[in-house]
């Protein structure tokens with residue numbers, strides 16, 4: 217088959233360990249002959265008035281133009297008068313869905329070995345409205361905003377994702393027993409979309425029940441045990457969730473909780489989906505300034521995020537090949553970075569992955 | 574020592590399995606010669622206009638008078654025009670702190686064996702304000718309310734609890750990086766109270782980081798692993814949280830998450846603290862109507878909740894004796910109810926506990 221035309225993608229290497237792990241991605245992509253050309257952008261050293269943050273307008277324009285990008289960790293500079301880098305990206309690029317696949321890595325042992333789920337988080341509203349004020353001295357309030365438009369949009373994304381990725385169940389996570397109007401509207405929208413996908417099972421799970429994950433993941437679960445938890449959990453296969461969709465704050469919490477089950481944010485990918493087909497993949501761990509520049513960082517989260525970007529571009533073959541190479545390298549155990557109990561450098565780990573391609 | 578004067582306590586056996594597990598508590602208390610007389614109240618069969626719920630005014634008056642009570646599971650009747658039973662109790666009795674001790678049960682294996690923490694949840698405001706409205710069609714909002722008064726009150730309770738229970742650290746859980754005003758006020762109040770308790774270590778943990786519990790509970794944690802999580806987690810002993818204090822919704826989520834780590838809501842106690850020294854202990858699991866009346870239910874959560882009530886009454890000897898008997902019975906493993914993998918009836922399990930007294 218002839219080589220596809222090269223795709224231009226924006227790359228934000230980010231701060232701290234960012235440049236090293238971004239370098240790892242570049243090498244792996246090169247070794248796998250991924251037809252991507254990177255357009256690199258760094259966080260500026262002063263506030264750009266057009267973005268009200270240290271992100272430059274040019275870097276946002278680059279993502280808007282290329283429609284696809286990869287982002288390393290960015291430490292938001294301390295100080296007043298500017299917006300957080302993450303929140304600026306979400307707002308300016310209208311990144312409405314944050315997608316995080318979360319699965320047990322073969323050969324990397326945690327307390328769980330059967331995790332395989334996807335969290336899909338509404339990424340623009342809810343508790344992240346930024347609307348807060350003091351009512352009287354000593355009394356403050358924050359507004360949680362839920363809209364029909366944003367709820368339908370993320371629900372549609374979740375069901376479409378489930379259908380196109382061979383997933384069987386979508387669970388909407390909520391607290392509508394307390395927030396009847398806001399979470400109630402979110403559920404109403406999910407139900408509307410669910411009707412269009414009769415082949416996907418739809419269920420609703422209250423967030424506090426959902427977070428008793430340890431129960432849900434027990435492989436041999438006594439049915440009588442379930443009597444103490446809510447009916448919503450009485451799913452056919454209680455061992456696993458499949459696709460979870462939820463408002464912003466619950467997504468923030470549950471995606472980290474799930475990452476914790478399989479080894480933490482250093483291992484789990486993330487991708488933000490925006491309107492007009494934008495996809496900005498990102499490693500959501502910190503920039504780890506203490507080990508920056510020491511060739512010690514683990515590039516796995518950024519590499520697997522880059523893989524989600526390839527899937528978004530429908531470069532499925534490349535995505536599979538690279539993901540297999542990463543997972544096989546970790547499973548083999550010969551080359552592992554320090555956070556996984558090994559002693560490999562970032563570059564040796566990267567070379568080992570390239571060797572598996 | 575001479576017998577103390579009998580204490581009168583309110584008992585809400587509740588619905589479903591409630592009466593059976595309440596009976597278990599009565600028997601164990603009798604066997605341990607606890608100087609308590611129960612005043613029993615059931616949920617009414619119609620809405621009491623004075624409480625706007627199925628809870629009778631008399632039952633609330635009973636708790637107000639006795640200042641101490643125990644509550645089994647209560648299924649809120651379905652239908653409109655009344656308030657949830659749990660929320661009515663919290664509001665009417667001003668139950669401002671929900672305290673849930675959460676520890677690994679010796680001999681009852683889960684994925685974790687070193688859990689020993691206390692969650693203390695603000696129980697009256699936050700996302701539970703009940704204030705919600707539609708702004709325009711398709712746009713709804715909920716108000717999260719945080720007050721200085723309620724935040725100081727629960728923080729004070731948490732630090733006092735830590736000090737009087739030999740605990741070393743209080744962690745305030747928040748999302749003040751997003752909700753700067755509301756969660757910010759909560760943190761400010763915690764810091765103020767922390768200054769009065771120099772012997773207790775105080776820290777702040779962002780809720781999403783906190784929920785990556787699996788990391789925090791790893792006994793042998795690679796320090797380099799921590800680079801990927803927030804600085805807040807770089808506590809001296811990363812293996813364990815101690816006392817956690819937090820706004821209402823985070824408490825709802827984290828207390829269930831923690832319960833899940835040690836076996837679920839069927840095993841974990843809960844106690845609500847109100848003003849004027851009120852304590853209402855409760856089992857927070859469901860009423861399990863499917864096994865009600867079959868002598869199958871596990872009374873552990875209600876029994877351990879009753880123990881927290883005894884501690885509140887400063888009946889420490891009785892509390893210890895009963896708790897030891899419960900834990901020893903479970904650890905021994907000869908008498909266990911079906912949810913714990915055994916085949917004992919509620920009454921046999923109860924007898925076994927009495928035998929350990």
Ligand SMILES: CC(C)[C@H](C(=O)O)[C@@H](O)C(=O)O
Nearest residue numbers: 300302303468500750751781
């Ligand atoms: C850094 C913080 C603002 C952010 C969030 O709360 O969304 C982070 O936790 C995340 O999940 O991307």
Ligand SMILES: CC(C)[C@H](C(=O)O)[C@@H](O)C(=O)O
Nearest residue numbers: 393394424657659660825857
């Ligand atoms: C039943 C529900 C209203 C309640 C809550 O959300 O507080 C429950 O989850 C709890 O934790 O007591």
